[in-house]
Amino acid sequence: MPSTSLTTGNRALNQLVTGFFGNVARAYDTAALQQAVYKPPQDQVVKELRAAKSRRIADIGCGTGILTTRIARELRPEVVYGVDASTGMLAQARARSSEVRWEHSAAEHLPLDDGEVDAVVSTSAFHFFDHPVALREFQRVLAPGGLVAIATMHPSAPTARPIQRLTRSPLFPAHAPSPRETRKLLEDAGFRVLDQRKIDRPIPSWLVPDVITVGRRT
Numbered sequence: 001m002p003s004t005s006l007t008t009g010n011r012a013l014n015q016l017v018t019g020f021f022g023n024v025a026r027a028y029d030t031a032a033l034q035q036a037v038y039k040p041p042q043d044q045v046v047k048e049l050r051a052a053k054s055r056r057i058a059d060i061g062c063g064t065g066i067l068t069t070r071i072a073r074e075l076r077p078e079v080v081y082g083v084d085a086s087t088g089m090l091a092q093a094r095a096r097s098s099e100v101r102w103e104h105s106a107a108e109h110l111p112l113d114d115g116e117v118d119a120v121v122s123t124s125a126f127h128f129f130d131h132p133v134a135l136r137e138f139q140r141v142l143a144p145g146g147l148v149a150i151a152t153m154h155p156s157a158p159t160a161r162p163i164q165r166l167t168r169s170p171l172f173p174a175h176a177p178s179p180r181e182t183r184k185l186l187e188d189a190g191f192r193v194l195d196q197r198k199i200d201r202p203i204p205s206w207l208v209p210d211v212i213t214v215g216r217r218t
C-alpha cells in the first residue's frame with residue numbers, strides 16, 4: 001500500500017485551503033449550512049452507491065465525515081474510507097464514527113491499494129484537487145467497473161465565465177470545472193461517463209450551483 005502522503009500535485013496553495021478548513025471545522029457542521037449546501041449532493045451520492053450496491057467505498061475530501069459516516073450507517077458496506085488532507089476536519093470526523101477508516105492524505109496520493117475499492121465518491125471538494133492527478137488515483141484504486149461519483153460546484157452564470165477561465169491555471173487554489181470539462185477529465189482518465197445532472201437544493205441553485213457526474217472505470 002502506498003504510504004500516507006500530502007503530496008497534492010500542481011494545484012497551488014492547497015495546504016492553505018486544507019489549513020483553512022481545519023480552522024473552520026467546528027462551524028462547518030452547523031445544521032443550516034449542512035442542510036442548504038452540503039447535504040443535497042451527499043443525498044445524490046448515497047442514491048448512486050445504493051443503486052450500484054457498492055461494498056468497498058472511499059469518500060475523498062471527506063471533511064468532517066458527515067457523508068462517510070452516513071454511508072457506514074445506512075449502506076453497511078464491508079469497508080468505507082474517509083480521506084482528507086486537513087487535520088482539523090479529520091479530527092471532527094474521527095469523533096463522529098469509529099466504523100470508518102479515516103486517512104489523513106491527499107486526493108492526489110491515496111493510501112489505498114490498486115483496485116481496492118468498488119466506489120470512489122467526492123462531494124464539494126473536487127474543485128480543490130489537481131484534477132488529472134486525483135482522477136488517476138481514483139482510477140488506480142478502483143476495481144474494473146467500479147463507480148465514480150463526483151459532485152462539484154459549477155457557477156454557470158455568464159458573469160462567472162471570466163473567473164472560471166482564469167482559475168483553470170494551476171496557480172489558483174480552486175477551479176470548478178464545467179460539466180463538459182468534468183466529462184472530458186473523466187474520459188481522459190479512463191472512465192465512461194454515465195450521467196451528469198444538476199443538484200437541487202432548498203435555496204436558489206445559482207447560489208451554490210453544483211453538478212454530479214457519475215461514471216464507471218473501464
Ligand SMILES: C[S@@+](CC[C@H](N)C(=O)[O-])C[C@H]1O[C@@H](n2cnc3c(N)ncnc32)[C@H](O)[C@@H]1O
Nearest residue numbers: 018061062063084085086089106107123125128
Ligand atoms: C467543502 S469541504 C467538503 C467536505 C465534505 N466532502 C462534505 O461534503 O461536507 C472540502 C474538503 O476538501 C478537503 N481538501 C481540499 N483539498 C484536498 C486535497 N488535495 N486532498 C484531500 N482533501 C482535500 C478540505 O480539507 C475539506 O475538508
